[in-house]
Amino acid sequence: MATAIDVRGVSRRYGSTTALDDVSVAFEQDVIHGLLGRNGAGKTTLMSIITAQDWPSAGQVEVFGQTPHENEKVLPRICFVREEQRYMDDALAKHAFQAARDAFPHWDQEFAEQLIREFRVPEKTRIKKMSRGQRSAVGVIIGLASRAEVTFFDEPYMGLDAVARQLFYDRLLQDYAEHPRTIVLSSHLIDEIAHLIENVVVIDHGRIMLDESVDELRGKAVTLVGHADSVAEMTAGKELLHRETMGRMARATVLGPLTEAERRRVTELDLDLVPVSLQQLVVHLTSREDQRQTQNEEAAR
Amino acid sequence: MTTSTAPTAPAPAPAPARRSRILSAFRLQFIVRQMVWVPLVVFVVSWLIALGIAAWLRSILDQGVNAGSPIYTGASQAAIWTVAFMAAYAASHTFPFGLALSYSRRVYMTGTALAFLAVSAGFGLLFGIGAALEQATDGFGIHAYNFALPYLMQNGTVGAGVFATLVCLVVMLVGFVSAMLYKRVSVMQLWLIILGLVVVLAAILLLVIQNDALPTLWQWIVEQTPLTLSAWLVAAAAALTALGYGLIRRATP
Numbered sequence: 186m187a188t189a190i191d192v193r194g195v196s197r198r199y200g201s202t203t204a205l206d207d208v209s210v211a212f213e214q215d216v217i218h219g220l221l222g223r224n225g226a227g228k229t230t231l232m233s234i235i236t237a238q239d240w241p242s243a244g245q246v247e248v249f250g251q252t253p254h255e256n257e258k259v260l261p262r263i264c265f266v267r268e269e270q271r272y273m274d275d276a277l278a279k280h281a282f283q284a285a286r287d288a289f290p291h292w293d294q295e296f297a298e299q300l301i302r303e304f305r306v307p308e309k310t311r312i313k314k315m316s317r318g319q320r321s322a323v324g325v326i327i328g329l330a331s332r333a334e335v336t337f338f339d340e341p342y343m344g345l346d347a348v349a350r351q352l353f354y355d356r357l358l359q360d361y362a363e364h365p366r367t368i369v370l371s372s373h374l375i376d377e378i379a380h381l382i383e384n385v386v387v388i389d390h391g392r393i394m395l396d397e398s399v400d401e402l403r404g405k406a407v408t409l410v411g412h413a414d415s416v417a418e419m420t421a422g423k424e425l426l427h428r429e430t431m432g433r434m435a436r437a438t439v440l441g442p443l444t445e446a447e448r449r450r451v452t453e454l455d456l457d458l459v460p461v462s463l464q465q466l467v468v469h470l471t472s473r474e475d476q477r478q479t480q481n482e483e484a485a486r
Numbered sequence: 487m488t489t490s491t492a493p494t495a496p497a498p499a500p501a502p503a504r505r506s507r508i509l510s511a512f513r514l515q516f517i518v519r520q521m522v523w524v525p526l527v528v529f530v531v532s533w534l535i536a537l538g539i540a541a542w543l544r545s546i547l548d549q550g551v552n553a554g555s556p557i558y559t560g561a562s563q564a565a566i567w568t569v570a571f572m573a574a575y576a577a578s579h580t581f582p583f584g585l586a587l588s589y590s591r592r593v594y595m596t597g598t599a600l601a602f603l604a605v606s607a608g609f610g611l612l613f614g615i616g617a618a619l620e621q622a623t624d625g626f627g628i629h630a631y632n633f634a635l636p637y638l639m640q641n642g643t644v645g646a647g648v649f650a651t652l653v654c655l656v657v658m659l660v661g662f663v664s665a666m667l668y669k670r671v672s673v674m675q676l677w678l679i680i681l682g683l684v685v686v687l688a689a690i691l692l693l694v695i696q697n698d699a700l701p702t703l704w705q706w707i708v709e710q711t712p713l714t715l716s717a718w719l720v721a722a723a724a725a726l727t728a729l730g731y732g733l734i735r736r737a738t739p
Contacts (some may be wrong), residue, residue: 236586237590238586239738257507257592260588261507263588264588265586267739269580271739272579272583273580274520275518276517277518281583284517287513288588288589289587334589
């Protein structure tokens with residue numbers, strides 16, 4: 186698969202603060218990537234640098250093989266919708282969409298109008314007077330209707346209610362199926378976007394902690410549901426990520442795929458194998474990686 | 487898992503021509519019509535208010551020793567301050583959105599500077615038309631002059647219009663640069679810069695006084711016409727545009 190975005194050794198420092206520390210990651214073309222991490226992890230900084238809204242203190246970024254900074258050959262192919270986007274003073278939603286139509290060569294006005302109706306964006310309210318959810322809807326519509334070859338969504342759906350969020354997920358998947366492009370979704374609501382993303386990049390303290398496909402990631406762990414004693418037997422000796430009990434029933438997530446013999450035993454014990462929670466997996470794997478790095482740093486001292 | 491050894495994606499469609507991107511960045515400033523309507527309303531209303539005041543004053547003055555003497559008002563500069571604030575918004579509000587629309591800073595600055603030039607040219611045109619009307623009607627019959635001020639009319643209505651255009655442009659660029667500077671530096675740094683400029687200007691003035699050059703300087707000022715001052719304003723506009731780009735190059739939303 187071709188690479189749309191290539192980040193090599195990128196660091197970003199603001200005075201004494203290091204927002205990104207020697208980050209190297211590549212985003213495949215025409216894949217939906219999840220850029221996950223806690224608040225302040227460096228997600229927005231990374232996206233800002235890739236989209237040339239900010240620049241690295243060190244390292245290189247290439248989008249479609251070219252440096253995006255001040256590059257008009259590449260920039261029109263990128264769209265970055267921020268969580269708190271500032272718009273023109275006194276602008277109505279239609280002004281923002283008109284400006285986006287002017288800027289993005291693949292803008293789909295019909296699709297934008299459909300989304301405006303579905304998200305119920307008010308026509309006569311100035312954007313600065315809109316609710317957070319309505320402003321998020323404006324950003325989401327720009328991101329979707331731009332049909333930019335590389336689109337970043339920096340948690341713009343955080344202000345949306347549950348119905349609107351589901352609408353965003355549905356429209357995103359639908360449009361992505363018809364118009365494949367590279368999409369990067371940043372979020373700290375991992376389980377909510379788990380069904381959308383094909384690749385996971387986790388960033389913490391400005392460093393890449395994880396960069397794997399969702400399938401590979403899910404293959405690293407299993408969740409067993411059934412009688413508590415049976416679950417305990419199957420999870421004995423394995424690294425436990427999560428366990429909850431409800432009376433005599435239990436649900437446990439453990440690291441490591443099951444062997445054939447273990448799978449037969451699961452069937453004998455009448456246990457269920459269910460999809461692993463991506464959130465639990467990511468949280469555990471990044472905590473473990475974090476501990477390992479801390480130990481390495483202490484050992485180096 | 488992604489890997490940086492994978493081939494880089496080939497470039498599909500070519501990007502739109504830079505000229506059309508500059509045009510789009512230019513249009514961005516006018517999508518919200520305020521940039522045109524608000525200064526226009528201020529221009530007309532301030533003119534009408536000035537005329538009203540002049541008419542009232544005329545009725546008072548005609549009863550005394552100042553009967554028939556012209557009344558000069560300063561309302562023509564009201565619209566300039568309006569567009570100065572709007573130019574500042576171009577830095578504080580429209581610029582972050584321009585980056586979200588993926589305009590390069592170079593294209594954004596070029597489109598914005600052209601927009602300022604268009605607004606200033608519009609102001610200069612209206613100013614010239616106003617001056618011509620006042621000359622043709624003897625100040626609307628009441629010798630009230632908002633635009634056809636004696637100093638500005640030395641090079642005729644065209645000279646007055648050109649001067650007004652460049653004053654408006656420079657003021658807009660000052661508004662833009664000030665707002666962009668405010669984005670780039672802290673409040674403390676901003677005030678240190680302002681105080682530094684005050685110190686530099688004071689030093690220049692003191693040097694002029696120390697060298698008995700004040701009469702020479704005054705003579706030079708008095709000898710300037712709207713067109714010669716316009717030439718200086720062109721240089722100022724060019725310098726401010728360069729400064730604006732210098733500030734915007736490293737500005738983030």
